[in-house]
Amino acid sequence: MRLVRPRDLVVTFEAGGMVMLRSTGRGVGARAPAWAVGVLAACDVPRTRDEIVEAMGPAAGQAFDGLREAGLLVDAEEADESPVIFANYAGVEVHRAMLGDEVRLRAYFDALKATVRPGDVVIDAGSGTGVLATMAALCGAARVYAIERTDFAEVIPQVAADSGVGDRVQVVRGDFGKVQLPEKARVLVTETFGHFALAEGMMDDVRACVERNLEPDGVIVPGAFTLWMAPVPKAPPDLLGPFRRRDDGVDLTSLLADARGRAHDRAVLPSEIGSPVNLGRVEMPCGTEWEGELVLDEPCEALAAWFTLHMAPGIDMPTGPADPLTHWKQTLLPVALPAGRHPVSVTRAPEDGRTIVIDVGGHEVRCR
Missing domain, CATH: 2.70.160.11 (Hnrnp arginine n-methyltransferase1)
Structure with missing residues (x-):
């Protein structure tokens, strides 16, 4: 198997020829000999254990095994993921402030009411509790794909059903930046904005979802x-x-x-x-x-x-x-x-x- 280092890897040099290795987004870390940094450097692109041993020797192979077990060498598709960050959105307490923000919810509802047409297919990218997906269905969407990767994906069907639109909200468990839906949507709604809009770093994922799943003349809420x-x-x-x-x-x-x-x-x-x-x-x-x-x-x-x-x-x-x-x-x-x-x-x-x-x-x- 070819493995690569996480993209958010932080290396701290310590006394005694040791280093502390951390991936904050993945919530993992390990202490290792300083020379193990060379293995991580070589795994800036996907490498197999055999390739590392051939290039750096048997000790590097042992380091490769240890870094893999520590979660500091991962499959290439996982290198840019931040499971700890998304896990933070899987608890009710994180959503308390967002669901209590009536200014935010009213603006999204008004925008969806002005945008969604009867019969539309809508995407809610990063659905969370499903509040925006449910709003889109209440505004007339025929089908809403609520894409959510955290455990809140299990809550969304109940929220939609309790709101009378359970038959029109379909949950897709996964990373909205990578999901390929079975059909194109006319509207994509997302609330993945952090402080100064760009914090949380989700805009690249939103763009990828748009390119894969939105009609060429589709509408994004918000549009700018x-x-x-x-x-x-x-x-x-x-x-x-x-x-x-x-x-x-x-x-x-x-x-x-x-x-x-x-x-x-x-x-x-x-x-x-x-x-x-x-x-x-x-x-x-x-x-x-x-x-x-x-x-x-x-x-x-x-x-x-x-x-x-x-x-x-x-x-x-x-x-x-x-x-x-x-x-x-x-x-x-x-x-x-x-x-x-x-x-x-x-x-x-x-x-x-x-x-x-x-x-x-x-x-x-x-x-x-």
Whole structure:
């Protein structure tokens, strides 16, 4: 069998010639001799045990076996998967905030009501509890494919039946980025957006589902999103303030460098920000990576970031500080900038496919 290393592998060198190997997305890790990194490097492309032994010797074959048992060498089709991330969506508690977000649910229902025609085939990509699939059926769809890979796939039929549309919602257990349905759909609905829209890293999977399963003239709900940032003239105390030398003598400043590279998600008050800047509209389907420019008329000690989902013609769902609060809230970035033009980019974090790296003017911040 040909095996490959997970794409989010993180290597930490330790004393005594050892390394700690971790795949955060798969939730596995192991301690190994430093030379085992060579085996993983060779398995950047799929390799068999025999190929590794021939190239590196019998000891490398033993390392190959150990890494396989630890879950650090996997089948090539599994290399980009993040089972731990998806397992996080398999519990009721994770869905509590999303199902309690009436702004979100109302916007999706209004968009589906405006989009779905009687007799339509609809895809719900990443169905979760099946709420959007059920809405689509209630709006007149003849058949809804609710694609869900977590254990919540077992709950969706009951939700649909209790809502009176059990005969029109068909659950497909699997990764929506890889599923091939038996027919093309006219509408695809998805709520796979994280903070700053692109966090969670699902957009590439949505695009793959669209290419496989949506009619050429099909409709995506939402059809686009707009990214926003605003300067925060004075950094709020809760952003970096906790990482200080406290009055009781505890010194937490060693955590400050890491905190500067991490986003903080919370409700931002309109009074905390300057003038919002429209970074641009992104049409669906899209990828996780994006580039743009932020133009600031004033310096700032931090940035606030959010997005607007363009659900359907005339139906938008803004998530900014001045808008009705959603479960996404807003995202604070500990990035101080002068007035002027600053390049902005979003990429997938190498250590975790569901985390994005937002780079503003050369300052990298991770957001999940």
